[in-house]
Amino acid sequence: MAMTALRREGRRISGLLMSPHPVNLLRSSLASSDREQVLVGARSISTQVVRNRMKSVRNIQKITKAMKMVAASKLRAIQTRAENSRGLWQPFTALLGDIPSVDVKKNVIVTISSDKGLCGGINSTAVKISRGIHKLNSGPEKECKYVILGEKAKAQLVRDSKKDIELSMTELQKNPLNYTQVAVLADDILKNVEYDALRIVFNKFQSVVSFVPTTSTVLSPEVVEREAEAGGKLGELDSYEIEGGETKSEVLQNLAEFQFSCVMFNAVLENACSEQGARMSAMDSSSRNAGDMLDRLTLTYNRTRQASITTELIEIISGASALEG
Amino acid sequence: MSLWAYLSIPNEAHSSYQIGPHCSSLSFHFLPRNSTLRDTRFQNLEMLRQAQRFLLTRASASATRSTRPFSTDLPAETAGDSKFIDAWKKLIPNMDPPKTPSAYMAPRPPTPSTIPSKLTVNLVLPYDSVLSAKEVDMVIVPATTGQMGVLPGHVATIAELKPGILSVHEGNDVTKYFLSGGFAFVHANSVADIIAIEATPVDHIDLNLVQKGLAEFQQKLSSASTDVEKAEAQIGVDVHSALNAALTG
Numbered sequence: 026m027a028m029t030a031l032r033r034e035g036r037r038i039s040g041l042l043m044s045p046h047p048v049n050l051l052r053s054s055l056a057s058s059d060r061e062q063v064l065v066g067a068r069s070i071s072t073q074v075v076r077n078r079m080k081s082v083r084n085i086q087k088i089t090k091a092m093k094m095v096a097a098s099k100l101r102a103i104q105t106r107a108e109n110s111r112g113l114w115q116p117f118t119a120l121l122g123d124i125p126s127v128d129v130k131k132n133v134i135v136t137i138s139s140d141k142g143l144c145g146g147i148n149s150t151a152v153k154i155s156r157g158i159h160k161l162n163s164g165p166e167k168e169c170k171y172v173i174l175g176e177k178a179k180a181q182l183v184r185d186s187k188k189d190i191e192l193s194m195t196e197l198q199k200n201p202l203n204y205t206q207v208a209v210l211a212d213d214i215l216k217n218v219e220y221d222a223l224r225i226v227f228n229k230f231q232s233v234v235s236f237v238p239t240t241s242t243v244l245s246p247e248v249v250e251r252e253a254e255a256g257g258k259l260g261e262l263d264s265y266e267i268e269g270g271e272t273k274s275e276v277l278q279n280l281a282e283f284q285f286s287c288v289m290f291n292a293v294l295e296n297a298c299s300e301q302g303a304r305m306s307a308m309d310s311s312s313r314n315a316g317d318m319l320d321r322l323t324l325t326y327n328r329t330r331q332a333s334i335t336t337e338l339i340e341i342i343s344g345a346s347a348l349e350g
Numbered sequence: 351m352s353l354w355a356y357l358s359i360p361n362e363a364h365s366s367y368q369i370g371p372h373c374s375s376l377s378f379h380f381l382p383r384n385s386t387l388r389d390t391r392f393q394n395l396e397m398l399r400q401a402q403r404f405l406l407t408r409a410s411a412s413a414t415r416s417t418r419p420f421s422t423d424l425p426a427e428t429a430g431d432s433k434f435i436d437a438w439k440k441l442i443p444n445m446d447p448p449k450t451p452s453a454y455m456a457p458r459p460p461t462p463s464t465i466p467s468k469l470t471v472n473l474v475l476p477y478d479s480v481l482s483a484k485e486v487d488m489v490i491v492p493a494t495t496g497q498m499g500v501l502p503g504h505v506a507t508i509a510e511l512k513p514g515i516l517s518v519h520e521g522n523d524v525t526k527y528f529l530s531g532g533f534a535f536v537h538a539n540s541v542a543d544i545i546a547i548e549a550t551p552v553d554h555i556d557l558n559l560v561q562k563g564l565a566e567f568q569q570k571l572s573s574a575s576t577d578v579e580k581a582e583a584q585i586g587v588d589v590h591s592a593l594n595a596a597l598t599g
Binding site: 109 | 454477538541
């Protein structure tokens, strides 16, 4: 606010004043507002503007450093849980295979994203991949709907695919993630959405600096039976004996629901890990940038300060020599 | 190099990356007598630097030999994947296609021609893999149709599980876990996957709490009014009576 006032002052008076000689050397190194400020105080060059900028940049650096520490500690907490949950979906993939190229009529894309921002590009990549899958699976007689978890993907997808969004949920991470919560969520989705294939899009946590967009496919029991009869990857499914339940289809129904909740649990945990990791690296690079900016501003500040001292000295000396001579 | 003779690195050093604590013990050995302080400090620093380099190369060498924690297995892409990737590349050439779960999983062994001698068991929970690729003789799983024993060479089965005891037999050891329910897959290659929500070892369960819970849920069942409440109370009764039977039976 002080800066805008000063800028206004500068613009009013700049027309009237001539810039003093030493200031011209500084012009190229100062920002435009500083230039105007310099013209206002024709005799004394003020370092106030630069000092204000330095103060705000330093504050930003502190904030981003603190956010990085917070993200690092949250990442540590959730990383072990995500790694432990990795064994959960493997038996399902071993049994039912993984066929993202399956051709079905009703596709539902479950996009998992974060609620909070400042986490780098992971939400944008998830949305891009979802849009890509939507494009792949759109055609005559095929429909493709979105189920969105997280604010950020909702904000992006609502702009062009509003009519395709079936369900959206936010504030998943208010309480620490656990299986019961995810199971209830999965149940909600399965009850309200008709699907032949559910495609879950999330960012898999590979390391603190690498997050790989991944998609898991969960098929409905009818499609599983159809693919098993057609042969191919699921062809061996018929050779499995079914124990328990009244009919095979009932067991397959339970299996599909259980698979969905397990895959969702892992996906949500991995995405949360990726979010914290991405936030850590984003905040790290922004504190580094703030540090660089601060270095440059410090140099400018010193130059301004020295120039004003030099100007004063010149005035005094020229005044003194004028008196003598 | 004479440095080798001086260094007595403790056993843990070759797998740890920390240089600090070792250096202090190393510097102790190197202090030669009868020299000026400047010389000794200089020599100290030199020795420390060389020691650091030595430890680092040993540490990095062992690290490359051992498995990296985040390496992903990337077996040959399966047919479904390549069809997906090709379709993706045609329609969306600017973006890399997303990876699929099969890229992160080690491929399962094929069905052997003779029956193997051991059964490989994986018991996974949402929070932990309790058993992963453990070789055992037999497991007894609590399927909804009753206790089912699985031996190597068992026919491929998909079994729904009810709350009950899973016993893992290895030689003469029997480990019992109480499962909350889930699924069990037995594959033709004598690999059994058991997926449950909770699995606690039986000795961690308190009998008094179980009986109290059973009484409470039975009372809730008798006083339940809506279907939802009845169903919840019934589930509670089932689980607690299974727990009771597990501990007492």
